[in-house]
Amino acid sequence: MQTYPIFRDRIALAILSFLFIPFTLLAQSDVLVERNVTLMGSQFQITIVAKDSSTANQHIDLTIAEIERIENLISEWRPYTQVSEVNRNAGIKPVKVDKELFDLTHRALEYSKISNGAFDISTAAMDKVWKFDGSMTEKPSEEIIQKSIEKVGYEHIILDSVQSTIFLAKEGMKIGFGSIGKGYAADKGRELMQTLGIKSGIVNASGDIATWGKQPNGKPWRIGINNPFSKKSIAKILKLKNSAVATSGSYEKYVEIDGKRYAHIINPKTGYPSTGLTSVTIYGPSAEFANALSTSIMVLGEKEGKKLAKKYPKYNFLFITDKGKIIKK
Template identity: 50%
Template sequence: MKRVYFIFALLLIVTFSQAQVIVNKELSLMGTDFTITVVAPTSEIGQLYISDAVTEIRRIEALISSWQETSETTFINNNAGIQPVKVSVELFNLIKRSIAISKLTDGAFDISYASMDRIWKFDGSMKQMPRDEVIKISVANVGYNGIELNEIDQTVFLKREGMKIGFGAIGKGYAADAAKALLIQKGVAAGIINASGDMNTWGTQPNGSPWRVAITNPLDNNKAFALLPITDAVVTSGNYEKFVMFNDIRYAHIIDPRTGYPSQGILSVTVFAPKAELADALATSVFVMGIEPGIDRMNQFPGVECIAISTDGAIFTTKNITLDLKK
């Protein structure tokens, strides 16, 4: 009988040692809303892990921010057309990957978009369409081909004065990837980094079920039209709130860096990818390319899937995706 009690006690110890709780925290980082979720043995330990993730995200922001005067990115922009700037390996590689995505998307994604003049306003103050010549001038300094990388010296040079780079369409995803990698290194078995729609997940919920994401119906923000399991990264971008109408044509807030004109025809894009950085960049790219060429291009990326919703509510997906449509 003592042996039975002893075995039962051991089973209780093992069970309790494996108990896990979900801990999350909402906060403002990188100028947007973040929600960090971790699976941990206790709430207290989970909060410590979240603090580690916040520190890492703030470190990334200090590196890539174009509005912080001390960042490497600001130093690059301030030396456009003047001289190359030596940067850290981390920033050099991020810029290198960004240029690679630009090439793969025919310039639909371009970190030199930051050079554009802000002639479009989506706050209700814009009353007439900008003139064609003004739009053309606005993108005169945009073009990823003007970013020169020197692998040997590890320098970045913006060839033309007035050029700027910015990571608004990739930075949150990169920060989510970095925070996830840090937490995995620290032994966190599962979690979610949600950077205002840029989500990166790993592991499973404590009950063993996968994390799932609800795809918002852009025609009714209070409803979801699909619920999908996620194992890596998913990014959803929407154009259903920031837009202007001229001559019955809808002009949304995501601008084509090649032309200076806003993207048209799409309300929402959701991209699933191995990394949030890639999903972030590709979601913007689909908006700029348009639904048919965008979906076609996403079908050519290994491990990438996409859902796009047109302005008339039609749903388009890449070939391998299956929707669990909600009524």
């Protein structure tokens, strides 16, 4: 059986695990149960290996509950969340938040610093002046582009660790965790399952994937990185045990103007879409950090992106350029 869950931008990753394993083998050992569910506005696929299907399904339920808990903490779309409260009070006052949200925000600011601002959770306030629905035929004016990022800037996110508060210094600022929230949810789902004694599984948060343990046949999980320039080929097959993988890309969401390809991932500092790379896959211990790196590198481009990635030896990368060149570590 070969499954292809829905991923961010519908590119890059395909779970190739559990290929041609006879049912008799499953019956003699553990069972694998998969469930697809909509969470955080996206498709998730949760896979649990357990001694029986009832146990597996019970733990899938617990994983879903954990992800829903996280969404109720970090969503900027639900008005009752702490993130929404922080956004409503931008330019007005600091807002006290749970330690979990404070720590996630603190890490997000660290990602901004290491990427020299290529990663920025305050892009939630960016005006959507670039259109990727086929309607755009020319670039917005420089004035419009600069105005679109007026309320963006991680430097204006003020944290107070003593009071556990977040303050957005500019009126109209917003923060959002669309860039790392699903990776964080995948990591937390895996962490919960490991704590509860589930020895193997996958939390696939719409392309941000956290794995642990092995398939029932004892082999590693197999994750295929698709080549967006060749639908019939896979750029690389990852064999993962306790690991994570995330991909950022522009295979289906981009615009071409005057022969140049502009991705839907916007540079927070300039307001211009990223160019040069069609997809960036990062794999290593954490889905959250892998996602932060992949997003940053799409903005930084090949040369600066490689410099950043190489600072973290526990993580590997695969870049595919706009011209189809594959670069691996």
